[in-house]
Amino acid sequence: MKIQAYDISKTASATTLIFDAIRQAIITGDLAQGEPLRQEDIARAFNVSRIPVREALLKLEQHGLITSQRYKGAVVAGLSLDEASEIFEFRALLEPEVIRRAVPQMSPQVLETAASCCEAFGRADDPMQWGDLNRRFHSTLYAASGLGYHMEVLDKAMDRIDPYLRAQLLLSDGMQRANREHRMIVEACRAGQADRAADLTRQHILGAQESLSRYWQK
Amino acid sequence: MKIQAYDISKTASATTLIFDAIRQAIITGDLAQGEPLRQEDIARAFNVSRIPVREALLKLEQHGLITSQRYKGAVVAGLSLDEASEIFEFRALLEPEVIRRAVPQMSPQVLETAASCCEAFGRADDPMQWGDLNRRFHSTLYAASGLGYHMEVLDKAMDRIDPYLRAQLLLSDGMQRANREHRMIVEACRAGQADRAADLTRQHILGAQESLSRYWQK
DNA sequence: TTAATGTATATTGTATCCAATTTTAAGGTC
DNA sequence: GACCTTAAAATTGGATACAATATACATTAA
Numbered sequence: 001m002k003i004q005a006y007d008i009s010k011t012a013s014a015t016t017l018i019f020d021a022i023r024q025a026i027i028t029g030d031l032a033q034g035e036p037l038r039q040e041d042i043a044r045a046f047n048v049s050r051i052p053v054r055e056a057l058l059k060l061e062q063h064g065l066i067t068s069q070r071y072k073g074a075v076v077a078g079l080s081l082d083e084a085s086e087i088f089e090f091r092a093l094l095e096p097e098v099i100r101r102a103v104p105q106m107s108p109q110v111l112e113t114a115a116s117c118c119e120a121f122g123r124a125d126d127p128m129q130w131g132d133l134n135r136r137f138h139s140t141l142y143a144a145s146g147l148g149y150h151m152e153v154l155d156k157a158m159d160r161i162d163p164y165l166r167a168q169l170l171l172s173d174g175m176q177r178a179n180r181e182h183r184m185i186v187e188a189c190r191a192g193q194a195d196r197a198a199d200l201t202r203q204h205i206l207g208a209q210e211s212l213s214r215y216w217q218k
Numbered sequence: 219m220k221i222q223a224y225d226i227s228k229t230a231s232a233t234t235l236i237f238d239a240i241r242q243a244i245i246t247g248d249l250a251q252g253e254p255l256r257q258e259d260i261a262r263a264f265n266v267s268r269i270p271v272r273e274a275l276l277k278l279e280q281h282g283l284i285t286s287q288r289y290k291g292a293v294v295a296g297l298s299l300d301e302a303s304e305i306f307e308f309r310a311l312l313e314p315e316v317i318r319r320a321v322p323q324m325s326p327q328v329l330e331t332a333a334s335c336c337e338a339f340g341r342a343d344d345p346m347q348w349g350d351l352n353r354r355f356h357s358t359l360y361a362a363s364g365l366g367y368h369m370e371v372l373d374k375a376m377d378r379i380d381p382y383l384r385a386q387l388l389l390s391d392g393m394q395r396a397n398r399e400h401r402m403i404v405e406a407c408r409a410g411q412a413d414r415a416a417d418l419t420r421q422h423i424l425g426a427q428e429s430l431s432r433y434w435q436k
Numbered sequence: 437t438t439a440a441t442g443t444a445t446a447t448t449g450t451a452t453c454c455a456a457t458t459t460t461a462a463g464g465t466c
Numbered sequence: 467g468a469c470c471t472t473a474a475a476a477t478t479g480g481a482t483a484c485a486a487t488a489t490a491c492a493t494t495a496a
Contacts, residue, residue: 013288013479039448049481050448051269055276062280064370070231071448071487086367090312097311149304153371231449257478267451272478289457289478442493449486459476466469 014048018056021046026065026076027162028128033078037066064160077160081216084164087157088209094154095142095205096198099185102145103194111190114140118182130175131166137182141189168212177207232266236274239264244283244294245380246346255284255292282378295378299434302382305375306427312368313360313423314416317403320363321412329408332358336400339393348393349384355400359407386430395425 022042025031037057039050046053057074060066068074079087117137124130135158142151158165169175181204188197230238240260243249255275257268264271275292278284286292335355342348353376360369376383387393399422406415 015479038446040446051480051482054448055273058273058276059280062277068448072489073447083367086365090368090371093311093315094308147304149301149375150308153308153375157367157371233449256476258476268478269450269452273449286478290459291477438496440493440495442491444489444491446489447487449484451484452482454479454481456479457477459474461474462472464469464471466467 014046014052015055015059018042018046018048018053019059022056022060023063023065023159026060027159028131029163029166031076033076035076037074037076039073063156079160079164081213084161085209085213087161088205088212090157091154092202092205092209094150095138096202098142098145098147098150098154099189099201100194100198101147102142103189103192103197105144105146106141106189107144110140110144111186114186114189118179118186121182122179127166127170127175130169130178131162134165134169134178134182135162141185164212165208168208168215171211171215174208174211177211178204181207232264232270233273233277236260236264236266236271237277240274240278241281241283241377244278245377246349247381247384249294251294251296251381253294255294257291281374297378297382299431302379303427303431305379306423306430308375309372310420310423310427312372313356314420316360316363316365316368316372317407317419318412318416319365320360321407321410321415323362323364324359324407325362328358328362329404332404332407336397336404339400340397345384345388348387348396349380352383352387352396352400353380359403382430383426386426386433389429389433392426392429395429396422399425 022031022037031037039053039057042053042056043050057066057068061068061074065077066074067077114137117133117140121130121133121137124133139151139155142154145151169178181200185197185200185204188200240249240255249255257271257275260271260274261268275284275286279286279292283295284292285295332355335351335358339348339351339355342351357369357373360372363369387396399418403415403418403422406418
């Protein structure tokens with residue numbers, strides 16, 4: 001067998017595939033806030049019945065990515081700047097602690113992966129990749145903490161603010177600053193300075209929140 | 219309009235009713251860890267088809283209350299003591315900040331409700347009520363913070379450890395101590411001492427975690 | 437004209453049926 | 467009796483069909 005194969009039946013159900021596709025479209029901003037999601041349309045687009053579509057929509061709703069009303073249907077969830085700010089605060093509370101716990105556990109492998117994210121981040125010219133790399137950078141470092149529950153919760157939080165994050169990276173100095181701060185964080189991790197990594201992470205998050213708020217107000 | 223009316227459209231769908239019922243059974247410990255949940259059985263019990271049952275199970279899975287495998291079905295999710303401990307740490311991180319933000323916003327109404335929870339908590343002899351009152355106590359205070367997202371995330375976290383919490387309240391001095399600490403927290407809130415309320419809350423959570431861990435090890 | 441009401445259409449919620457897969461048990465071979 | 471094969475039962479995933487509800491539009495009466 002020369003083909004790189006894997007057991008499809010274990011991986012994707014229709015529900016999962018639909019969920020992933022819609023989730024991706026929402027967090028990249030492809031589907032805008034308030035956009036209605038009709039079960040029938042989606043079912044046709046994926047060539048399935050409405051049943052798996054409904055289940056995908058249910059999962060999306062649990063993630064806070066859509067809101068749905070009985071007999072009225074689902075729309076892409078809106079997120080006011082205030083709500084987004086609350087989620088930034090949430091991150092600012094959690095992530096410093098997570099990285100603090102992670103630093104002593106970081107293998108050279110992890111540090112190298114994180115560094116390579118920084119590299120790619122600096123080189124990438126496609127703004128879409130920035131969002132992806134940004135998330136990969138953080139989750140790579142956090143994964144070393146072994147705090148599965150925290151990671152899970154944080155991932156959901158990131159999903160919700162992802163459109164805002166991508167917008168923030170597109171601001172005049174957003175991408176440059178993020179890149180600079182990421183490198184400083186890796187530096188602290190590599191030096192084993194857990195507290196410093198935590199501080200930098202906190203500032204990184206609050207800085208992003210602040211620059212976003214400021215931009216949105218003018 | 220002389221008729222006492224209310225919006226019946228807001229009333230629950232079958233999916234929601236089933237979700238609530240099973241969730242309740244899980245968090246009270248009525249359904250034990252590992253208990254299998256057969257769609258057909260549940261459907262018969264509620265006199266509905268399997269469709270709403272499946273959707274209820276999906277929601278439960280998103281909440282982490284059950285785990286399900288393709289073609290194998292769902293079982294009540296297990297939670298090791300380590301995992302429960304991680305959720306306690308999660309709470310210990312969030313709740314002090316939430317209550318700190320809440321204290322300046324607490325109306326006399328809120329404080330009175332919280333105090334009445336303490337009263338009822340002290341009087342109740344049914345161990346089942348302790349868990350409910352404990353949650354109502356905390357969420358009443360936190361609600362004043364206006365931090366909707368934090369509340370939502372915390373609620374889900376509480377769902378997961380609820381069986382452990384109830385077990386902890388049943389320990390020799392669990393209920394007494396919880397009651398004592400609750401009253402101290404209300405006191406601090408009433409006095410407007412946000413930092414003290416935060417500290418007490420943190421200790422309250424870590425104390426519960428610690429007494430639980432100690433008990434489980436022997 | 438306008439507000440209230442009836443009707444048609446669109447959309448979601450649920451039931452019933454079939455397909456895919458796993459589990460169980462029976463039978464045969466050593 | 468242990469072990470493999472195989473057929474049947476049990477169970478979940480998905481498709482189709484129908485019921486319940488909402489929305490939009492036409493109709494009618496004041």
